[in-house]
Amino acid sequence: MANVSAFAGVDVGSLGTKTVILVDGEIAGYSILRTGINTEENGLHGLETALENAGLKREDLKYIVATGYGRISAPYADKTVTEITCHAKGAHYLHPQTRTIIDMGGQDCKAIRLDEDGNVTDFAMNDKCAAGTGRFLEVMANVFKVSLDELGPLSLRATEVLPVSSTCTVFAESETVSLLARGERPENIIIGIHHAIANRVGGMFSRVGIESDVFFSGGVAKNIGMRKALEDVLKVKIVEPKKDPQLVGAIGAAVIAQNSWKRGR
Amino acid sequence: MALKTLEIIKKRLEERPKEIEKARREGQKVVGWQGYNIPEEIIYALGLIPVRIGVGGDDRMVEIGARYISTKNCVFVRETVGLFAENNDPYVQNTDILAFDATCLQTYRTAEIIQYYFNKEVLILGVPRNFYWPEAKVYFTKEVEYFTRRLEKQAGKKLNYQILADTIGLYDRIRNAIVTIYTYQAAAGNYLSWEETYDLIHAGYYLDRREYLSLLEQVLAELREKQGQPFIEAVEGEARIFLSGSVLPPGDKKLIKIIQEVGGRIVGDDLWSGLIPYLDVKIPENSLQGLAVGYLNRTPHGALPYLDLDTDRRIKRLKELIQTFKAQGVIYHTLRYCDPYTFKAKETKDILQKEGIPLLEIHTEYAGSDFEAIRTRVEAFVEMLKNRYDEEVAV
Numbered sequence: 001m002a003n004v005s006a007f008a009g010v011d012v013g014s015l016g017t018k019t020v021i022l023v024d025g026e027i028a029g030y031s032i033l034r035t036g037i038n039t040e041e042n043g044l045h046g047l048e049t050a051l052e053n054a055g056l057k058r059e060d061l062k063y064i065v066a067t068g069y070g071r072i073s074a075p076y077a078d079k080t081v082t083e084i085t086c087h088a089k090g091a092h093y094l095h096p097q098t099r100t101i102i103d104m105g106g107q108d109c110k111a112i113r114l115d116e117d118g119n120v121t122d123f124a125m126n127d128k129c130a131a132g133t134g135r136f137l138e139v140m141a142n143v144f145k146v147s148l149d150e151l152g153p154l155s156l157r158a159t160e161v162l163p164v165s166s167t168c169t170v171f172a173e174s175e176t177v178s179l180l181a182r183g184e185r186p187e188n189i190i191i192g193i194h195h196a197i198a199n200r201v202g203g204m205f206s207r208v209g210i211e212s213d214v215f216f217s218g219g220v221a222k223n224i225g226m227r228k229a230l231e232d233v234l235k236v237k238i239v240e241p242k243k244d245p246q247l248v249g250a251i252g253a254a255v256i257a258q259n260s261w262k263r264g265r
Numbered sequence: 266m267a268l269k270t271l272e273i274i275k276k277r278l279e280e281r282p283k284e285i286e287k288a289r290r291e292g293q294k295v296v297g298w299q300g301y302n303i304p305e306e307i308i309y310a311l312g313l314i315p316v317r318i319g320v321g322g323d324d325r326m327v328e329i330g331a332r333y334i335s336t337k338n339c340v341f342v343r344e345t346v347g348l349f350a351e352n353n354d355p356y357v358q359n360t361d362i363l364a365f366d367a368t369c370l371q372t373y374r375t376a377e378i379i380q381y382y383f384n385k386e387v388l389i390l391g392v393p394r395n396f397y398w399p400e401a402k403v404y405f406t407k408e409v410e411y412f413t414r415r416l417e418k419q420a421g422k423k424l425n426y427q428i429l430a431d432t433i434g435l436y437d438r439i440r441n442a443i444v445t446i447y448t449y450q451a452a453a454g455n456y457l458s459w460e461e462t463y464d465l466i467h468a469g470y471y472l473d474r475r476e477y478l479s480l481l482e483q484v485l486a487e488l489r490e491k492q493g494q495p496f497i498e499a500v501e502g503e504a505r506i507f508l509s510g511s512v513l514p515p516g517d518k519k520l521i522k523i524i525q526e527v528g529g530r531i532v533g534d535d536l537w538s539g540l541i542p543y544l545d546v547k548i549p550e551n552s553l554q555g556l557a558v559g560y561l562n563r564t565p566h567g568a569l570p571y572l573d574l575d576t577d578r579r580i581k582r583l584k585e586l587i588q589t590f591k592a593q594g595v596i597y598h599t600l601r602y603c604d605p606y607t608f609k610a611k612e613t614k615d616i617l618q619k620e621g622i623p624l625l626e627i628h629t630e631y632a633g634s635d636f637e638a639i640r641t642r643v644e645a646f647v648e649m650l651k652n653r654y655d656e657e658v659a660v
Contacts (some may be wrong), residue, residue: 120648
């Protein structure tokens with residue numbers, strides 16, 4: 001491809017490394033890989049895979065922005081930006097009416113408020129514990145001996161919401177084991193777990209407020225049960241994402257890369 | 266950038282424990298104190314050596330303290346207890362009497378624990394819960410009088426009111442110097458950072474107060490020579506941050522380091538381990554009542570309840586200081602189980618939001634496990650401020 005101006009956003013998260021390539025403001029390619037132990041290599045591998053999918057070469061890239069927890073080990077990037085700013089830009093790119101984002105990633109969960117230009121106006125993150133994160137749901141999927149992808153659909157088959165009192169990963173795991181031992185239906189426990197997480201997220205929104213349209217991003221946003229629980233608990237309608245919600249941070253990073261290059265920085 | 270006097274202060278701080286040890290051998294007594302409302306002037310005027318005790322940032326020491334005090338107390342008081350349990354800190358080792366005020370009830374509890382487990386002589390200064398009532402003045406005056414009588418017993422002499430007047434004068438000059446130095450650190454083209462200024466305040470916890478004043482005046486002379494008249498203004502591309510909330514004692518540098526690493530510039534604070542105790546101190550007369558009233562009229566500590574948000578002196582002063590230092594956002598630091606400040610975070614955020622000032626609460630303790638999570642929040646906050654105030658660096 002001759003004279004192409006491509007921009008990359010690389011989001012190295014704790015569980016997944018997501019990369020998006022933008023050409024002329026459109027997504028030309030992307031990749032989602034499992035994050036390994038070498039953060040820098042993960043980012044580079046994600047970049048190469050996304051470029052290959054886009055049919056582009058490294059030299060076509062004009063600017064790279066890295067985000068996610070792995071941004072601190074990204075010498076290949078021209079700039080690093082936090083995932084909070086990137087998710088705001090990414091959600092704004094996909095759905096410009098977005099004013100609130102619920103982002104659930106591998107190791108944290110965030111409530112982000114943004115203005116009409118996609119600029120962050122306020123945000124809150126969960127404190128320390130793993131509840132409300134992809135890691136938490138992975139642990140729970142393991143208890144039920146199902147894959148992570150099955151958790152959401154299973155929760156939709158529940159006949160009642162069993163209260164799961166603790167959202168600490170370790171205690172929730174032991175509570176779940178006790179409920180199973182008591183003979184409770186797995187679906188009813190799984191929906192209880194989703195509701196416990198949603199209630200916890202509700203606490204973050206009491207700090208930053210919530211305004212429509214609400215966008216759900218991050219790897220956990222692929223979980224249909226989590227989405228339903230959030231809608232029920234927060235009493236909001238979550239917009240349908242036009243792209244894989246796990247890519248939102250990387251999309252935002254690519255948008256910032258494009259804007260930064262245009263501004264000459 | 267470092268001023269010559271800062272090097273002298275550093276050296277003097279290294280020498281100070283030995284000096285105090287020597288003074289004790291020669292018969293002087295050391296009063297280690299902690300709190301917000303102890304009128305240190307009385308201690309100094311009685312010829313006792315005042316030392317502010319308590320450090321932070323050491324998780325190991327917190328665990329040692331937790332063997333004696335509940336883990337539901339904040340890490341600062343747990344570390345304070347840990348200092349006494351381990352007894353390696355030279356200032357703790359060289360303390361004859363301890364004085365705590367009952368402003369924060371966790372500090373009060375610390376005093377009880379230290380007395381119970383480590384057999385230390387502890388004086389408690391009672392503090393009214395409502396500083397705004399006339400009865401508070403009567404109560405606090407009585408408390409200060411009783412506190413003085415107990416100190417006199419330790420000093421083996423009566424308080425000389427001429428010496429007290431001189432001491433109040435000395436402390437007034439210290440307070441004025443600190444307030445002026447804060448103006449220099451917040452100004453454009455500054456030769457002294459906020460962190461250096463903050464360390465300068467903490468140097469005053471240990472050094473002899475006359476020498477301390479002389480060093481502060483040397484710092485000011487250097488600043489006047491290098492910087493001229495300070496002019497505070499927001500410079501393009503800066504994220505000017507005001508620090509508020511729980512105590513950041515000597516040794517607790519985690520948050521300060523993170524803010525600086527991600528490109529934020531701290532320009533002011535209203536921390537009780539920072540500027541706020543030195544502001545608005547007007548001792549109306551040379552008497553114990555005068556001291557009591559002077560201390561009551563300062564901005565109250567966060568452990569005392571809000572009575573009316575619209576007239577609360579803390580909020581009013583916070584807003585004024587944000588304006589004075591041309592801060593663009595507030596990082597509100599809360600220590601785990603420091604309930605007084607943690608409970609007030611949301612109200613403070615809401616009030617400042619109405620004025621268009623964003624506030625980020627950072628809830629933490631001394632363990633390093635949350636370092637990266639805090640870094641992400643602070644970095645995003647800095648990005649937000651730069652984006653808001655400087656279109657040129659908009660991302």
